[in-house]
C-alpha cells in the first residue's frame with residue numbers, strides 16, 4: 001500500500017516547519033531568512049525532525065540576541081544517510097560578542113539535543129564572515145502521517 005501512496009503524501013513536514021519558523025522570525029526581527037532545501041526531502045523520525053527544528057529556533061534566537069546580522073540563511077540538505085541543517089548569519093561572530101555575556105545554555109542544549117539523536121553539531125564563527133551552526137543527523141526514515 002505504501003508504495004502506491006501519491007508522492008505528495010510523502011512530502012516532508014520539516015521544510016514547511018522550518019519555513020514557518022523563518023517567516024515568523026523575519027517578521028519579528030525585520031531580517032530576511034532564506035531557506036534552501038537540497039536533495040530528496042522525506043519524512044524523518046519525529047525525534048530527529050524535532051531536534052533539527054529546535055536547533056533552528058535556538059540558532060535564530062542567538063542571531064537575534066547576539067549577531068547584528070543583515071542576512072540569515074538556513075540550508076536543509078537530504079543526503080543518502082545523513083541530513084544536515086546549517087544556519088548562517090553575516091553578523092559580528094563570536095569574537096564580536098565574547099566577553100559581553102557569560103554564555104548561556106543555548107549552544108550546550110543544542111549540542112546535547114543533536115547528540116541525543118546520534119548527530120553532531122559544529123560551530124564556525126568569524127568576525128568578518130559571521131557564524132554558522134551545522135547540525136548533522138542520521139537520515140532515519142519516519143512513518144508518513146505519524
Ligand SMILES: Nc1ncnc2c1ncn2[C@@H]1O[C@H](COP(=O)(O)OP(=O)(O)OP(=O)(O)O)[C@@H](O)[C@H]1O
Nearest residue numbers: 062063066067093094097101103104105106107131
Ligand atoms: N549567531 C551568533 N553570533 C554571535 N555570537 C553568538 C551567536 N550565537 C551565539 N553567540 C555567542 O555564543 C554565546 C553562547 O550562546 P548560547 O546560546 O549558549 O548562550 P546565550 O544566547 O548567551 O544565552 P541563552 O541561550 O541561554 O539565552 C553567546 O553568549 C554569544 O556570545
Ligand SMILES: [Mg+2]
Nearest residue numbers: 062104106107
Ligand atoms: Mg542563546
